[in-house]
Amino acid sequence: MELTVGPNQFFWSADRWTEFYDDLASTPVNRVVLGELVCSKRLPFYQDRIPEAVSTLIEAGKEVALTSLALITLKRERKQTAELAEMGVEVEINDLTALPHLPKGAKLSVGPLVNVYNEGTLVWLASQGVRRICLTPELPLASVRTLAFAGADLGVEIEIWGHGRLPLAISGRCYHARLHKRTKDNCQFACEDDPDGLDVTTLEGKPFLAMNGVQTLSDTYATALHQIDTLSEAGVSALRLSPQSNGFIELCKLYRQVLDKDISGADAVETLTRMDDNVRLSDGFLTGNRGVDWSGEQAQPTLRI
Amino acid sequence: MVMEIVCPAGTPAALRAAVKAGAHTVYCGFNDETNARNFPGLNFDRQEMREGIAFAHAHGSKVLIAINTFPRAGNEAIWHRAVADAESCHVDAVILADLGLLDYAARNHPGLRRHLSVQAAAANADVINFYARTFDVKRVVLPRVLSVQEIAAINAETEVETEVFVFGGLCVMAEGRCSLSSYATGLSPNMNGVCSPASHVEYREDKGVLDARLGGYTIHRVGQNEPAPYPTLCKGCFGASDKRGHLFEDPVSLNAEQLIPQLQKAGVTALKIEGRQRSRSYVTQVVRNFRTAVDALEAGRPMPEGMLARLSEGQAMTTGAYKKTWR
Known part of the structure; x- marks a missing residue:
């Protein structure tokens, strides 16, 4: 099974961004999707760094793809989307708007923010030239299995959400701006202070969600570490690791070790909790009753009232 | 042309009420997981649907069937049957x-007119035109994340008819792209046709304080005599940094009645009312009021004012994204 690094969902400074992709070059991952997924206002801050990051990663032997935005409404965003293919690398479609702009015969992939729930959609996307799909994290294992099977027939590789805070919703409204009583156009980049999203708690102080500009994420870090054998048997081609600000290089190595069967998934979970004793994990979308559920023993969340 | 009022009906009785009250069009769903209001006791079996459509047609109204959840892998036949049955009704x-499902319907039922659900979250002219070219979609229901100006810009660039929500529940997230509900409860709009389901709601009273919980998470807290809003996830009360409040959206519902003239100028074809879960009398009142408004607009009379405030059930109202306050 391969490892893909998904697009960074958060707003990092350009230097931090460059450093992150430089470091990734030496990690045991196969594929890197980069570019701006969440908010078009962030892109100008690091856009000029993208070509160099792409070269560095390609030189290091990684496959590279460029993501589209997840929600495209403005003229400027439509233009950006239309120009995505000009960079000459594969495009990962995260809003269907990107599809008609891509040249016929180009290598295409679909990211987790496009709804692929069934074989009919998979077959149709394959007919459009899509060769890889990272499924929406909401899908249960039974659906993943069916789709991986259908994908194998069509030559479409199926990837699933392997690690990271889950992208649960995207909006036209910026919640970081709203929190600071600003409008979206005058947000003053409030999301920059939260490199992994801002924790959102319930009224009893339970950690629950994380806000990231127009995006809402889970508080928990979803991980497929307990399901790797099952996913592998099901024919899943790759796990997606979603960038986080701390310990990401170690995280990539850890998942590689599990895929290589050097350590067990359970041991890797233990390592994860040692790396960050506050981390709360989930795998409920794959195997539980609800997304937030976790098949392992959960560390007690710290209450913050 | 007079703007089309598209009205919800969760039951055959509500459908007849809506038609009698003057709805140009009624939308409804089959009583299973194929529609995004899959609530107990709601929606139509095949026989009811056939009779409902016949009734509406006899009175000059149209009927639309929402088959707008995302078919479950391995079980698409249920959704395919719904499309076939819709045509035979x-x-x-x-x-x-x-x-x-769009591809399936376009290939197997080419004569059956297709509208693009709000659940597809098609939010710009490029993608709307793509849906039209590819699946011959004739109308798109626009997501509730757009301002009136953005809607006008879309209409300037597409031949596809647009339908917009004007009254009732308000999603603040792009529709069809939100799994908050399944994260907390296991049930989602996309897969199960429900959001923040009542089966997972719990109210707890302690020392004069009433907590509303969803999936075990307390997301509303009110004093004894205050109205307790339904704990819909995106309208819950949360904490972040040192702030506490309705961080995503207040417990409000949408009312864009005063924007009807602007929406008409923006080129909108149809005005949609949310609420297939609503009662017959609610449907009657809302339809009458909106029908009065569009008829007044057509005749060049001033819009009636504040006609729907009493239907909000104590909830505050908002014009959502339409007035550009989000931007």
Whole structure:
């Protein structure tokens, strides 16, 4: 099974961004999707760094793809989307708007923010030239299995959400701006202070969600570490690791070790909790009753009232 | 042309009430997981649907069937059957969201008119035109994340008819792209046709304080005599940094009645009312009021004011994204 690094969902400074992709070059991952997924206002801050990051990663032997935005409404965003293919690398479609702009015969992939729930959609996307799909994290294992099977027939590789805070919703409204009583156009980049999203708690102080500009994420870090054998048997081609600000290089190595069967998934979970004793994990979308559920023993969340 | 009022009906009785009250069009769903209001006791079996459509047609109204959840892998036949049955019931159009289902309907039921559901979250002219070219979609229900100006810009660039929500529940997230509900409860709009389901709601009273919980998470807290809003996830009360409040959206519902003239100028074809879960009398009142408004607009009379405030059930109202306050 391969490892893909998904697009960074958060707003990092350009230097931090460059450093992150430089470091990734030496990690045991196969594929890197980069570019701006969440908010078009962030892109100008690091856009000029993208070509160099792409070269560095390609030189290091990684496959590279460029993501589209997840929600495209403005003229400027439509233009950006239309120009995505000009960079000459594969495009990962995260809003269907990107599809008609891509040249016929180009290598295409679909990211987790496009709804692929069934074989009919998979077959149709394959007919459009899509060769890889990272499924929406909401899908249960039974659906993943069916789709991986259908994908194998069509030559479409199926990837699933392997690690990271889950992208649960995207909006036209910026919640970081709203929190600071600003409008979206005058947000003053409030999301920059939260490199992994801002924790959102319930009224009893339970950690629950994380806000990231127009995006809402889970508080928990979803991980497929307990399901790797099952996913592998099901024919899943790759796990997606979603960038986080701390310990990401170690995280990539850890998942590689599990895929290589050097350590067990359970041991890797233990390592994860040692790396960050506050981390709360989930795998409920794959195997539980609800997304937030976790098949392992959960560390007690710290209450913050 | 007079703007089309598209009204919800969760039951055959509500459908008849809506037609009698003057709805140009009624939308409804089959009583299973194929529609995004899959609530107990709601929606139509096949026989009821056939009779409902016949009744509406006899009174000059149209009927649309929403088949707008995302078919479950391995079980697409349920959704395919719904599309076939909709056609044999002589429905005027089906409202679809899933790419695979749109493709299926376009290939197997080419004569059945297709509308693009809000659940597809098609938010710009490029993608709307793509849906039209590829699946011959005739109308798109726009997501509730757009301002009136953005809607006007879309209409300037597409031949596809647009339908917008004007009253009732308000999603602040892009529809069809939100799994908050399944994260907390296991049930989602996309897969199960429900959001923040009542089966997972719990109210707890302690020392004069009433907590509303969803999936075990307390997301509303009110004093004894205050109204307790339904704990819909995106309208819950949360904490972040040192702030506490309705961080995503207040417990409000949408009312864009005063924007009807602007929406008409923006080129909108149809005005949609949310609420297939609503009662017959609610449907009657809302339809009458909106019908009065569009008829007044057509005749060049001033819009009646504040006609729907009493239907909000104590909830605050908002014009959502339409007035550009989000931007």
